[in-house]
Each structure stands twice: as C-alpha cells, then as structure tokens.
Amino acid sequence: MCENLNKQYQLCEELGRGRFGVVRRCFSAGTGDSFACKSIDKRLLLDTTDRECIDKEPKVLHLLGGNPHVVQIHALYEDDNYLHMVMDLCDSPDLFDRISNHGGVFSESEAFSVFSPLISAISYCHRSGIAHRDIKPDNVLFDSRGMLKLADFGSAEWFGMNERRTMTGVVGTPYYVAPEILSGGEYNEKVDVWSAGVILYIMLAGVPPFYGETPAETFEAVLRSNLRFPTRIFRSVSPEAKDLLRKMLCKDVSRRISAEQVSRHPWVVTGGETRSMADLS
Structure with a gap:
C-alpha cells in the first residue's frame, strides 16, 4: 500500500469490489472525516483501453470539482502497483x-x-x-x-x-x-x-x-x-x-x-x- 496514503488516511472495511480493485472506507488522520478510497490494481489492467479509463477518471473528476451532485475526488496517490483515489463516501444504497x-x-x-x-x-x-x-x-x-x-x-x-x-x-x-x-x-x-x-x-x-x-x-x-x-x-x-x-x-x-x-x-x-x-x- 502506498506509504503516503497510509500517512494521511486510515483504511478500514471493504465497501465494494470491482474488476480492477476495491473500495474501502477510510478516515483522514488529520481531521477524522470519513471518505472512500478506491484502489486500482494496475497489474490487472489488460490493455491500453483499461489503462486509459483508469487514468481518465481522476482527471475528469478534477475538472468537475465543486458540484454537490458529482462525486468529488479529495486526494490521489500512485505507486508501481496501485492507483488510489480518495473520494466522497457514498455508503447508502445506490x-x-x-x-x-x-x-x-x-x-x-x-x-x-x-x-x-x-x-x-x-x-x-x-x-x-x-x-x-x-x-x-x-x-x-x-x-x-x-x-x-x-x-x-x-x-x-x-x-x-x-x-x-x-x-x-x-x-x-x-x-x-x-x-x-x-x-x-x-x-x-x-x-x-x-x-x-x-x-x-x-x-x-x-x-x-x-x-x-x-x-x-x-x-x-x-x-x-x-x-x-x-x-x-x-x-x-x-x-x-x-x-x-x-x-x-x-x-x-x-x-x-x-x-x-x-x-x-x-x-x-x-x-x-x-x-x-x-x-x-
């Protein structure tokens, strides 16, 4: 797990799992606020299309930042194997x-x-x-x-x-x-x-x-x-x-x-x- 991520956030229980990774509840070490951490295992990306999709999402969310009805990205961390996006926590039924x-x-x-x-x-x-x-x-x-x-x-x-x-x-x-x-x-x-x-x-x-x-x-x-x-x-x-x-x-x-x-x-x-x-x- 990314060292900088672990310094800033405490990762907790799993909330969901997808084709490329997992979403966990997390807490800010500084404020105690709750977020969701979406962790993508880059080793599971099979082709350039998958990689483009993973790279695209944080860029788009940064462009759309500030709207209350679009999920917000709060932090982004990346190491050799994982991409971690700290986002709004949406733990009610979709x-x-x-x-x-x-x-x-x-x-x-x-x-x-x-x-x-x-x-x-x-x-x-x-x-x-x-x-x-x-x-x-x-x-x-x-x-x-x-x-x-x-x-x-x-x-x-x-x-x-x-x-x-x-x-x-x-x-x-x-x-x-x-x-x-x-x-x-x-x-x-x-x-x-x-x-x-x-x-x-x-x-x-x-x-x-x-x-x-x-x-x-x-x-x-x-x-x-x-x-x-x-x-x-x-x-x-x-x-x-x-x-x-x-x-x-x-x-x-x-x-x-x-x-x-x-x-x-x-x-x-x-x-x-x-x-x-x-x-x-």
Whole structure:
C-alpha cells in the first residue's frame, strides 16, 4: 500500500469490489472525516483501453470539482502497483438497490426527488464539456445524508465547451445505452439525456422501455426505439411526465432535448407535481 496514503488516511472495511480493485472506507488522520478510497490494481489492467479509463477518471473528476451532485475526488496517490483515489463516501444504497428494494413503482414526486439532482449533475457535466456516457442506476450513488452523487467517470469523454465535437466508440450498458452509440457512428452528449430518460421510465413503470431476453435482443430493441406507454402501467402517470419521456427517449437526436432543456420542462419545473391550468391561474 502506498506509504503516503497510509500517512494521511486510515483504511478500514471493504465497501465494494470491482474488476480492477476495491473500495474501502477510510478516515483522514488529520481531521477524522470519513471518505472512500478506491484502489486500482494496475497489474490487472489488460490493455491500453483499461489503462486509459483508469487514468481518465481522476482527471475528469478534477475538472468537475465543486458540484454537490458529482462525486468529488479529495486526494490521489500512485505507486508501481496501485492507483488510489480518495473520494466522497457514498455508503447508502445506490439507485439500483433503491429501485430493486422499492417494492413497486415510484410516485412522480419520488421519481422527481432522484431525477432532479441527476439531471442537474448531467447538465453541469455538459456545461463543462464532459459527457459521462455510462449513466445507469449503479452509478447514481447517495451519501449518508441522502445527497445524490453521480459517479464512475471511467467512460467519460471531453467533447469541448465552445467548438463542440462529436464522439465515437461503443460504451455504455444494455437497457441504458443510446441507439446512436450502438449504431457505431458519431454522437454527442445527448446520449446522457437518453440514459437519464431510461432511468426515469424505469422509476415510473418498474420496467425498462427497451429490453430483450439477452443483451443482443436488448440492443436490437434499443435500436428500434419503439417507445410505448402501456395503459396498465402508465394509467396513473401524468401527461407531462410522458411528454418529457418522449422528448428524452427520441431516437432522432436533432429532436431529442438537451439536459438544460430537460431542466426547464414543465414536469421538472413543477417538481413532479402535476397541476391543471386552473390550479396554476
């Protein structure tokens, strides 16, 4: 273990384990504050793509520092065998677990309480010229106060702030990946809007909008992008929520709204509370 890391932080129990390393709870030796230490075993990196992903995440997090809904990196240590990132501690169940354990669909106000900070984080990333490219419930974390933190920027890409450039490369996760990524061509940051739309659909419906029995069948369903609102499931979902979903899960990227436009949509502005025009007058 890195000598400087051990001088500054006390490593404690394991919180999670991934393909390349482990996440542990840790405490600052100076302040006693709690953090998470993500330790990557560089000996497990099999190719240059893996290495690029590992190198990219701390750089992206430094660029995005300061937003309350993006996980923050507090210290970085590296030796011959390991890369250690000291980050915000998010020890509450992530969104994947919350959806799995919810026992039913979310009400619109419950969905809004998750969706609003998520789209705020995505908008901030896009204003900073960063596309996440792997928005999914597993990467939507919560700290002990319940504050949402968007995490895992290993697949993120810089697309620029003024002269915005398109991106290439197949990244993402079945169910959540945008169709233009699967098509193998160029795409822009609106792939994150699509993925956030899938998350909102799942919270309101309890099922993904596009799925199959295998990853290949799921990809085919995503490419078709035949968005439906089954009456049995969406009977109690407001027209405003369905309108937002149509605009986020639009296969035509030129017609798909941006993250900033999502934040100004009536469903978001009213906090997921549907009101008639008479109520607003």
